[in-house]
Amino acid sequence: MNSKRSTEILVGLFVAAGIAALFVLAMKVSNLGDFTDEKGYEVVAHFQNIGGLKARSPVTMAGVRVGRVTSISLDPDSYDAKVTINIYPQYDNIPIDTSASIFTAGLLGEQYISLSPGADDFFLQDGDIIDLTQPAVVLEQVIGQFLYSTAEGE
Amino acid sequence: MIELLRSLGGWGINTFQRLGRGHIFLMQMLAGVPSSVFRFSLVIQQLFYVGVLSILIILISGLFVGMVLGLQGYNTLVDFGAEESLGVLVSLSLVRELGPVVSALLFAGRAGSALTAEIGLMKSTEQLSGMEMMAVDPMRRIIAPRFLAGLISMPLLAAIFSAVGILGGFLVGHGLLGVDDGAFWSQMQAKTDWYEDILNGVVKSIVFGFVVTWIALFEGYDASPTSEGVGRATTRTVVHSAFAILGLDFVLTALMFGDI
């Protein structure tokens, strides 16, 4: 039966188009494409305050993405945030005295970790700890400080 | 006064009776689903009527909705100097809300009403009775394959709607209004989450597909077997589906994205 055949072909095309659309949404529209990050090496950084940083937030160096936050937890001893970072394998020559800061993209945008390179001859390796960190700037605190200092100055 | 109370009571009882019948119907329909999985050719045939024939309206509507979003979003964002976020606005509006909701509304109008009319007509011409007497259970042979087809089609149609809509938003945003295409896509990718946004949207559209197909099939099956009865049932399908979609959308949105 010919009409049955063409029905089946059209249904096949329909299902393929639907799945293709889902695929486009996944890869092109959402950040799923980034999850397929190659596994690099993991380093840990402790922050006093991470602000709005989340798992999967980007990690950049000089504005170039070099990795991603894999997990965040509270360190039970020091009561600061323990952030685990996955750094892509091709960036294997980051000096060990590199510092990490949490910045905000734009005034209200999402938060990310920016690494500024140090000058040591040894490079970061899997399991290393970044010692130099700068906590997130919390807008409310900044405003509070600003108001406080202007009040004092008067 | 007593008359009023009586008619109100009668209306209430009828409503509950219909609700009960609808759920009994749902149980019978679900019981028929496994056997129609084993006769997938029936489902494929229905996928054609329910899904393929709905594609055109989905493509066209999706494209235009996306273009309007691009235009309106740009006009608002440009005041804040945030027109780079146009991609985010378009993609989140579509995958979270407009994709599932609008495509479900269109689906109810295009496929749902056709299902109701078809089943209602089969009932009024005694085709369903005739099948029962041939020892063929219409729940399995007629209803369940259509239900499965609706359930499968809806998320696919919603995904197509969203994808085409984002393309429409991009065409207007980049082509017409000159938003930087790199910013458009990269901001969108940074802010649209696969689990949070896209999968939740897919879940929504599956729920809508379930409910719309159920309503459509039940209304047809429950229609009074006259041409007027079938006509009324068709109208009810569209109206009840619209209510169900919008109401459920609120509930689902609150569950998924709200912190309620």
Next chain:
Amino acid sequence: MAPLIKIRDLHFNRGDKVIFSGVDIDIYQGKVTAIMGPSGTGKTTLLKLIGGQLKPDRGSIEVDGQNVHKLSHSKLYELRKRMGMLFQSGALLTDINVFENVAFPLREHTKLPESMIRDLVLMKLQAVGLRNARDLMPAELSGGMARRVALARAVTLDPMMIMYDEPFTGQDPISMGTLVNLIRRLNDAMGLTSIIVSHDVAETTQIADEIYLLSGGKVIEQGTPETLKNSGSEWVKQFLQGLPDGPVPFHYPGNEFKKDLLNAEEKR
């Protein structure tokens, strides 16, 4: 010999309207049993009760020793495979052609190869004289043709019994004669049991072994065509001879015509 179908003390209402109030019927294997009665007495309803599509309010219907209304869903469907039914409206599936309609029960219930299905279907269509109409769609058939296709479909599974709801209406004299013969032949050759619902007195008395006359929710008379013809009852006489005057009313019960006219006058 135990009857194939045993109906006892059947009560059935549609809303407030009483359709049956205490009907007993026995239908024997291998016989053609006719159910006759004025329009609207519930003959179609009776067939639907036997087929298990409606539930009686009281009483029982046994088919082949099984109480139809106490069977599980799957047992009922098993039983229905052995029941053929010709619907008053034909009830053909409108989106497939004549051939596929007749093949439908075979495709649903058997795994026969395509060539065998083709042979069987053509045989049944040949028997009702519509072999060459096999590619038509149901919408392209006349009422009488549709009914004959439905008949072919009802016998495709070679059931143990067939219920015919008005098989003769809408048939020209030639196909009528053929149909009468066909029903009788099917019955005798295949050892079927047939139930015929019909208004056509001549044809029915010609082929029925046993006739039940229904009216007012009860069996008025039963017996062979001979006994009915010689019945002393005014009612039976009027019905069988089609006389306008007698105990059988032509009008649906209610107000008198004169009263309705007067009412209309008053309202004005």
